[in-house]
Amino acid sequence: MNKSNETLLDWLYRLFRVSVLASAAILLCSHFFGMSGVTGKHFAVLFLTIGLFLVVKKLNARQRVYALLSIVLFLAVLFGAIGGENVTEWIFAENSFLWVFVLAIAVCGLHLLFEKYFFLKRLFTDMMCVVLLYLLFEKRHVPKTGVALMLLYAVMTLTECVRIASRKNKREDLHAYLVWVTPFLALYFCILCLMPAPETPYSWQWLVNLYLRAEEKISIYVENYVNRNDEDLDGVISGFSEHAALFSNIAADNKNIMVIETSPGRKQPLYLAGKIYDSFDGREWRSTNEEEAKERLFDTIETVYALEEYEQSGPEHPILYHSIRVKSGYRHFRTDYLLAPSKTWNIKTRVSYRQRGADFVFDKKAEYGTEYTFQYCRMNMGREAMREFLQSDIAETEGLWKSTVRRYTEDEITFEELRAYRETIRGRYLKETALTPELLDWIAAVTKDAEDGVDRLFCIEEALANMKYNTNPGGLPKEVTDEQGFLAYFLIENPEGFCTYYATAFVLLARAEGFPARYVQGFCIPMGNASETEVYSSMAHAWPEVYFEGRGWIPFEPTPGYGVRRYLAEDEKTDQKDRISQTQEPEAEEDGLEDAETFEEQREEEQEKLKELRKVISYLLIGTALILVMGVLFFVIEKMSEKYRDRRRSLGEKYKRAVLRNLQILSMLGYEREPSETYQELVERIREDGGGADIPTEFIETYESILYGTREAGEGEFEECLGRRAELMQILRKKKGRRYWVYWVKVYMM
Numbered sequence: 001m002n003k004s005n006e007t008l009l010d011w012l013y014r015l016f017r018v019s020v021l022a023s024a025a026i027l028l029c030s031h032f033f034g035m036s037g038v039t040g041k042h043f044a045v046l047f048l049t050i051g052l053f054l055v056v057k058k059l060n061a062r063q064r065v066y067a068l069l070s071i072v073l074f075l076a077v078l079f080g081a082i083g084g085e086n087v088t089e090w091i092f093a094e095n096s097f098l099w100v101f102v103l104a105i106a107v108c109g110l111h112l113l114f115e116k117y118f119f120l121k122r123l124f125t126d127m128m129c130v131v132l133l134y135l136l137f138e139k140r141h142v143p144k145t146g147v148a149l150m151l152l153y154a155v156m157t158l159t160e161c162v163r164i165a166s167r168k169n170k171r172e173d174l175h176a177y178l179v180w181v182t183p184f185l186a187l188y189f190c191i192l193c194l195m196p197a198p199e200t201p202y203s204w205q206w207l208v209n210l211y212l213r214a215e216e217k218i219s220i221y222v223e224n225y226v227n228r229n230d231e232d233l234d235g236v237i238s239g240f241s242e243h244a245a246l247f248s249n250i251a252a253d254n255k256n257i258m259v260i261e262t263s264p265g266r267k268q269p270l271y272l273a274g275k276i277y278d279s280f281d282g283r284e285w286r287s288t289n290e291e292e293a294k295e296r297l298f299d300t301i302e303t304v305y306a307l308e309e310y311e312q313s314g315p316e317h318p319i320l321y322h323s324i325r326v327k328s329g330y331r332h333f334r335t336d337y338l339l340a341p342s343k344t345w346n347i348k349t350r351v352s353y354r355q356r357g358a359d360f361v362f363d364k365k366a367e368y369g370t371e372y373t374f375q376y377c378r379m380n381m382g383r384e385a386m387r388e389f390l391q392s393d394i395a396e397t398e399g400l401w402k403s404t405v406r407r408y409t410e411d412e413i414t415f416e417e418l419r420a421y422r423e424t425i426r427g428r429y430l431k432e433t434a435l436t437p438e439l440l441d442w443i444a445a446v447t448k449d450a451e452d453g454v455d456r457l458f459c460i461e462e463a464l465a466n467m468k469y470n471t472n473p474g475g476l477p478k479e480v481t482d483e484q485g486f487l488a489y490f491l492i493e494n495p496e497g498f499c500t501y502y503a504t505a506f507v508l509l510a511r512a513e514g515f516p517a518r519y520v521q522g523f524c525i526p527m528g529n530a531s532e533t534e535v536y537s538s539m540a541h542a543w544p545e546v547y548f549e550g551r552g553w554i555p556f557e558p559t560p561g562y563g564v565r566r567y568l569a570e571d572e573k574t575d576q577k578d579r580i581s582q583t584q585e586p587e588a589e590e591d592g593l594e595d596a597e598t599f600e601e602q603r604e605e606e607q608e609k610l611k612e613l614r615k616v617i618s619y620l621l622i623g624t625a626l627i628l629v630m631g632v633l634f635f636v637i638e639k640m641s642e643k644y645r646d647r648r649r650s651l652g653e654k655y656k657r658a659v660l661r662n663l664q665i666l667s668m669l670g671y672e673r674e675p676s677e678t679y680q681e682l683v684e685r686i687r688e689d690g691g692g693a694d695i696p697t698e699f700i701e702t703y704e705s706i707l708y709g710t711r712e713a714g715e716g717e718f719e720e721c722l723g724r725r726a727e728l729m730q731i732l733r734k735k736k737g738r739r740y741w742v743y744w745v746k747v748y749m750m
Contacts, residue, residue: 027149028146272340313392435487464560499541500542521542655717696727
């Protein structure tokens with residue numbers, strides 16, 4: 001290849017390389033410079049700057065001075081002709097072009113540094129890949145073309161690495177090689193740009209699930225191993241399970257099992273029902289209803305229908321209700337059950353589920369990453385309002401019933417089907433509960449002021465709620481084998497316990513009063529002002545629900561301390577804000593209030609930006625540290641494998657590698673062998689140069705005689721080559737001074 005063609009290929013190589021990197025930088029970093037968008041004018045300034053830079057690079061030192069003076073003279077004439085103030089105003093008005101110019105110069109300088117130190121180019125490419133991964137996992141929106149250009153630059157660097165490796169660490173004709181493969185790289189770029197990009201970021205859920213499943217398996221194995229000798233069924237760790245036995249004590253843990261997303265500002269706790277039971281044997285609850293039914297759907301429709309009928313009557317204490325949408329996601333949790341409130345509909349999830357009795361169950365166990373959304377009916381649970389609602393007379397209107405049914409299902413549900421559902425509820429949840437005379441006296445004492453059955457339920461609830469809450473009440477005696485025995489022991493002999501005791505007692509007493517009742521196990525989640533709420537295993541709870549014909553299943557809260565949260569009546573104005581969007585904002589009472597709020601908002605925005613910047617910097621530092629650690633690890637592995645391979649090489653191969661390393665040191669001294677230059681010509685050029693008189697070149701002549709003659713490499717030649725390397729390193733140290741250690745590292749890494 002002649003000199004002119006080689007120069008042209010070098011120029012084309014630099015133009016293509018710098019253009020790709022600069023274009024990616026301007027697309028991905030434009031918002032940092034306050035640019036609303038990248039236009040064709042910006043790219044014109046970019047390519048013009050790159051072209052001028054590459055042209056100036058080909059000039060010698062004197063020509064570069066002339067070129068710089070010409071540019072200064074041109075700018076002076078421009079300022080004089082247009083006016084300095086006008087040019088300055090234009091620069092500040094169009095500062096995006098100035099940023100493009102600065103960015104192009106920076107990229108050009110960076111590329112020159114990469115050409116001189118190839119390992120910096122590889123390190124930069126690795127960091128660029130780390131940035132791409134950060135943007136991917138953080139789901140940041142970035143221009144598709146910018147990402148394609150970054151991938152193209154990474155592929156180009158990989159192509160150079162493959163070329164160098166295939167040439168056995170020789171880098172001759174590298175620029176020409178890259179220019180010839182440019183059409184294929186351009187085709188690769190076009191394919192990247194034409195490939196469709198999804199509208200939503202990829203969640204990598206399979207990778208998260210894989211990691212967390214492994215973590216969960218290890219945790220399960222460790223727990224089982226640690227507790228392998230623990231067979232005491234009187235102890236249980238607090239949390240939701242598929243069994244409802246009355247244990248003697250609970251040991252609370254605080255495992256993060258779920259996350260709930262909903263609109264902020266909810267005062268009432270969210271009760272998520274998981275498992276619903278109907279039969280109790282004195283020590284444990286069981287569910288006998290395993291058939292696929294629509295109990296939850298009937299319950300939701302019946303309650304909403306009753307609430308709308310009740311509101312039309314204009315009650316003194318209205319039961320305000322709302323349709324709330326919630327998103328739930330499982331974390332360190334593995335269960336068959338889909339947790340949702342009793343009045344739930346419109347469940348959407350990618351995991352198939354079905355209704356089994358009164359429960360929602362998945363077809364297979366739900367694990368970390370399971371997500372679903374649902375809507376539920378949230379009522380104002382004020383005690384007086386709820387009492388009036390349950391005691392009121394509600395007329396059943398067929399027209400309102402049909403409109404309510406159409407809102408929740410496409411199936412037609414008639415009043416006859418509703419009556420059949422009520423008969424099923426009475427048959428399953430209104431089982432006969434026999435009471436001893438002592439229990440009858442206890443009920444009579446706590447309900448002496450009650451006017452009707454509803455009042456009696458509230459009196460029983462209040463009496464239970466005034467008892468003692470104890471997480472270690474002691475085990476049930478062996479004599480307790482039925483419902484009657486449990487009530488006698490819990491209410492008279494040992495009146496203390498935790499939620500399962502109180503919920504069980506209330507269900508049995510409600511049935512004794514003639515009301516269908518059921519035992520529900522799930523979670524009681526306190527809601528706050530945040531839109532996202534963490535759910536922990538310590539929030540597991542049990543509560544009773546009573547069926548009122550024409551009103552559906554109504555929850556009660558007999559557990560001491562929980563009633564304050566359950567019967568939290570939200571303010572009517574607050575609820576109206578949920579149902580009706582406010583179009584007018586209240587005016588500030590003081591003139592300075594609005595400015596203070598604005599300042600506070602600006603301060604919070606600045607803190608958020610600073611937090612985001614720190615997060616980006618931490619990711620970059622972590623990525624850089626990982627790259628350095630992996631680089632050191634790969635280097636150590638490569639050196640160890642190199643030593644292993646070196647022991648297996650012949651003496652001739654060792655000698656050849658030693659000669660090539662000496663030639664690399666000569667190139668660091670400024671005597672790099674040209675592709676068309678022979679070894680003898682290289683020796684003559686070194687000797688003719690005044691500064692190369694002290695440079696040993698005998699090893700080159702010896703190598704040439706071995707390479708092209710009949711001489712063979714022996715121990716003497718090999719030792720001579722190693723001796724000359726030591727001399728070359730001493731000369732390199734004298735010439736490079738403080739920079740010698742940089743070259744020493746490069747020699748060691750060869």
